[in-house]
Amino acid sequence: xxxxxxxxxxxxxxxxDDGLGWAFLDTISQMQPPPGQLEYRYQLVVEDAELLxxxxxxxxVDACENxxxxxxxxxxxxxxxxxxxxxxxxxxxxxxxxxxxxxxxxPEAWCLRIQGYVWDFDTGLTVKGRENxxxxxxxxxxxxx
Amino acid sequence: MSKKIVIDxxxxxxxxxxxxxxxxxSGGVESAYFHIVxxxxxxxxxxxxxxxxxxxxxQRLCGICPVSHHxxxxxxxxxxxxxDPEGLSPTAEKLRRLLHYxxxxxxxxxxxxxxxxxxxxxxxxxxxxKRNIVAVAxxxxxxxxxxxxxxxxxxxxxxAISGKRIHGVAAxxxxxxxxxxxxxxxxxxxxxxxxxxxxxxxxSLEMLEFIRHYHDAHRALLDGFANYPSGHLGLVRPDGALxxxxxxxRAVDSEGHKILADVPTDTYNRYFSEAVxxxxxxxxxxxxxxxxxxxxxxxxxLSRLNVCDYIPTRLAEQARRQxxxxxxxxxxxxxxxxxxxxxxxxxxxxxxxxxxxxDPDIFSDDLRRTGKPRLEGIGIIExxxxxxxxxxxxxxxxxxxxxxxxxxxxxxxxxxxxAVRWVARDALSHQPEITEGMLNRxxxxxxxxxxxxxxxxHALGKMPLRAELYDHEGQCLxxxxxxx
Numbered sequence: 001x002x003x004x005x006x007x008x009x010x011x012x013x014x015x016x017d018d019g020l021g022w023a024f025l026d027t028i029s030q031m032q033p034p035p036g037q038l039e040y041r042y043q044l045v046v047e048d049a050e051l052l053x054x055x056x057x058x059x060x061v062d063a064c065e066n067x068x069x070x071x072x073x074x075x076x077x078x079x080x081x082x083x084x085x086x087x088x089x090x091x092x093x094x095x096x097x098x099x100x101x102x103x104x105x106x107p108e109a110w111c112l113r114i115q116g117y118v119w120d121f122d123t124g125l126t127v128k129g130r131e132n133x134x135x136x137x138x139x140x141x142x143x144x145x
Numbered sequence: 146m147s148k149k150i151v152i153d154x155x156x157x158x159x160x161x162x163x164x165x166x167x168x169x170x171s172g173g174v175e176s177a178y179f180h181i182v183x184x185x186x187x188x189x190x191x192x193x194x195x196x197x198x199x200x201x202x203x204q205r206l207c208g209i210c211p212v213s214h215h216x217x218x219x220x221x222x223x224x225x226x227x228x229d230p231e232g233l234s235p236t237a238e239k240l241r242r243l244l245h246y247x248x249x250x251x252x253x254x255x256x257x258x259x260x261x262x263x264x265x266x267x268x269x270x271x272x273x274x275k276r277n278i279v280a281v282a283x284x285x286x287x288x289x290x291x292x293x294x295x296x297x298x299x300x301x302x303x304x305a306i307s308g309k310r311i312h313g314v315a316a317x318x319x320x321x322x323x324x325x326x327x328x329x330x331x332x333x334x335x336x337x338x339x340x341x342x343x344x345x346x347x348x349s350l351e352m353l354e355f356i357r358h359y360h361d362a363h364r365a366l367l368d369g370f371a372n373y374p375s376g377h378l379g380l381v382r383p384d385g386a387l388x389x390x391x392x393x394x395r396a397v398d399s400e401g402h403k404i405l406a407d408v409p410t411d412t413y414n415r416y417f418s419e420a421v422x423x424x425x426x427x428x429x430x431x432x433x434x435x436x437x438x439x440x441x442x443x444x445x446x447l448s449r450l451n452v453c454d455y456i457p458t459r460l461a462e463q464a465r466r467q468x469x470x471x472x473x474x475x476x477x478x479x480x481x482x483x484x485x486x487x488x489x490x491x492x493x494x495x496x497x498x499x500x501x502x503x504d505p506d507i508f509s510d511d512l513r514r515t516g517k518p519r520l521e522g523i524g525i526i527e528x529x530x531x532x533x534x535x536x537x538x539x540x541x542x543x544x545x546x547x548x549x550x551x552x553x554x555x556x557x558x559x560x561x562x563x564a565v566r567w568v569a570r571d572a573l574s575h576q577p578e579i580t581e582g583m584l585n586r587x588x589x590x591x592x593x594x595x596x597x598x599x600x601x602x603h604a605l606g607k608m609p610l611r612a613e614l615y616d617h618e619g620q621c622l623x624x625x626x627x628x629x
Contacts, residue, residue: 042208042311046259046278047297050290081279094279101282102290 005036006055006107010062012042017116017129020063024114027137035140044090049098053105060092060109061136063116063129071132074139077109112136148172150573152584164587166569172576177569179561179591180425188548196225196522196543200316203535203550209255211312212248212303213528216241217535219316220391220524224411225539226318227516230391236509237320242390243501244306244315245526249389250345250494251299252529253446253487256595257352258292261484264589265359270582288355291348295491298333298345302498305329320513330502342499346460349492353464356485360471370571371480371564371590374399376432376441377448378556380527381407385454387493389527395452396432396442401476404440405432410525413534419551427558430551441559444531445594446486451476458500461493480564483593518543528553530595557594564590 007028013019025038037055041048044060052058060077079100080093090098092111100106114136116129125133152164166177191202200218204211219241220230233241263276266284274280282289300310306325307313315322334341340348360367376399380392394413396405405416419428420437431440442448456462468485469475477486501507524535531553538547568590572583 047293047300050293050297081283097279098282098289101279102286102293 004055006058007036008039008041008060010041016118016120016122017125018063018119020114020116020133021061023133024061044095048095052099052107053103056107058107058109061112064113068115072114072136074112077111164565173574174569177566179565188550191548192545194545196222196539197318208311210252210528213533216245217524217526217533221522221535221537222318224522225519227518228319228514234511235506236511239501239506240321245390246494246497247299247302249529251296253491254296269586269589273581294340319515324510325507333502345495349495352488356488367481371567373563374478375443376404377451378442378444378532379449379452381453386457387453397452399478411523428555429558430556443560444553444556446490447483450486456493458493458496461489464489480593531556561591561594
């Protein structure tokens with residue numbers, strides 16, 4: 001039995017491919033057994049540092065604009081003490097840093113970035129965005145075991 | 146040679162604004178403006194939608210106080226459904242109040258701990274890289290942990306009632322969608338998963354001690370900073386008590402004389418008008434009988450304490466009296482006392498939430514009332530940042546034909562502009578060099594109002610902070626950057 005896994009999908013399904021993070025959660029929520037605790041976020045916030053204390057492993061899933069050779073990337077995520085200007089919108093690294101600093105807890109953390117292409121006001125993913133999502137999900141299946 | 150300074154964006158506020166400060170040839174501040182330069186247009190694009198969609202649609206104005214927009218719209222839509230605010234079932238009204246006071250509690254916690262506390266802990270002139278919540282976490286872990294849990298408590302109240310922490314659905318025309326259960330209630334009382342409501346009250350009292358000591362230690366600065374006369378507007382109960390969900394509109398001048406004497410909320414448009422300026426998308430509301438120049442009012446925590454006769458919970462009323470005793474004045478025009486007032490309101494909200502959690506009415510199934518449909522509805526509520534107005538008209542098919550929103554930050558537009566001018570003249574005039582700390586003082590004045598520029602018009606974007614000095618020919622003389 002793997003350690004409990006927290007999976008945070010970041011994005012907005014009303015902004016085209018910005019919904020990739022949530023679509024990832026929607027897809028893996030159909031898996032049996034459930035892959036972990038799923039949390040949907042428009043953006044990461046300071047309070048998420050407290051949530052992280054309950055899990056030894058966390059996966060942040062977000063859409064990205066940058067070119068990804070495979071359509072996505074999966075990389076370790078480390079604490080980062082650099083705060084965002086807007087305070088109520090934090091990076092995964094900043095939330096990990098707050099978790100470590102305030103609660104002395106550092107979960108094993110990964111960032112899954114799925115390449116998107118269109119960010120306009122619209123629901124639904126682009127064809128290429130959906131292809132990237134499917135590839136990311138395939139990589140996640142063995143990763144969760 | 147004249148110069149222009151631009152602060153863009155203003156940081157640690159909700160949404161994005163810009164400040165420009167014009168210096169004359171001698172280096173004195175000639176003028177200063179707080180601009181909102183983006184446009185959203187909710188008032189226009191909900192036209193043609195069915196009225197019952199509105200409470201769900203308009204809460205998308207904001208990710209910080211969607212509950213306030215949801216409930217202000219719901220109050221208006223109740224009337225279109227034939228139900229006045231007094232006509233809700235006791236259960237529906239109490240659940241809405243529980244939702245609303247939980248929302249104000251979490252929003253005030255967010256502002257105090259995440260946005261304002263870096264200025265208070267490290268000073269206005271501290272390095273920019275230190276003025277953020279991460280630095281607060283490093284410097285004062287206990288304060289940061291409590292701040293996180295206080296905000297979480299309010300958000301969990303919202304989630305329990307509306308299903309989600311952000312953009313949930315709770316109110317329906319004439320009432321509420323679902324009732325509360327004893328199991329949901331016990332989550333907030335037993336302390337097993339989150340600190341209980343009694344701890345929220347205890348910590349709110351601690352924060353009041355903190356701010357009182359802060360005022361003792363920095364009294365000259367706080368009393369002298371952005372202190373200027375203005376009107377103050379807020380809702381009060383018929384007996385003059387503070388009420389954040391429903392009441393009568395009252396405004397007082399800088400000396401405490403009533404300039405709007407307890408009028409029903411559905412008559413607001415007899416008394417208020419809105420002016421526009423070409424340099425900002427945010428309007429300037431004012432009392433018609435006093436005119437644009439003298440009729441503007443501040444709103445929000447400090448103004449609410451200025452207009453009410455008392456706070457109807459014991460500990461918060463004691464705290465209000467202590468603040469009155471401290472200043473010796475019934476009406477407080479000191480911008481930075483807003484933080485103290487905000488913490489008094491947090492305590493009040495916690496007390497109200499505690500009382501409601503112990504009220505058996507919240508478990509009833511008597512959730513919804515219906516009446517004879519009308520063509521107009523006006524909902525006014527005290528949002529965290531101040532008086533919030535939603536006004537809708539519909540056709541005989543129930544489609545929205547007209548919408549007017551006056552959000553709290555809009556009421557504070559003139560006040561924030563005056564604060565910017567005050568600080569600019571105090572901190573920037575005739576200085577040989579404009580430092581980053583000086584510019585932060587301008588932001589401190591704006592930040593005290595906790596402006597939500599998203600609500601006030603704006604769309605999402607991301608910019609680094611840049612301040613530039615220009616001469617009268619447009620040549621850049623000095624540039625300052627802020628990345629965090």
